[in-house]
Amino acid sequence: MIAHVILFNPRPELTPEARRELLEALAAASTRIPSIRKFRVGARVKHGLPGYEQMMHDDYGFAAIIEFDDLDGLKAYLAHPSHESMGRHFSESASRALAYDYSLVDAADVRQLTD
DSSP states (O other): OEEEEEEEEEOTTOOHHHHHHHHHHHHHHHTTOTTEEEEEEEEOOOOOOSSHHHHOOSOOOEEEEEEESSHHHHHHHHHSHHHHHHHHHHHHHEEEEEEEEEEOOOGGGGGGGTO
8 A cells, every 4th residue: 555645734824714625625636536545634633741742843733644555546646637736725725744655564564665
């Protein structure tokens, strides 16, 4: 499975309605791209316990995790017209973002990542 992981912050000047529209646009685009197997969006949770949370110097308030069966599915998503329009809307609405792609396996199959 391939996971497309996006961390982002909406622009501070966005109204609550514009923030809602951004998240709804992401969700809507996910229904129009057939290669998407799972599309999840979430807000950052802070627990305040000592440890890794205090070591994170960059704060991203939201994450989107999009899953595909394989690399071809990711490529189809990136080339899809709905991704292009979503990307424009996202670029206009996000103050900053990171996007990375990962090949994921179940923990029992972790050796596949090094073979």
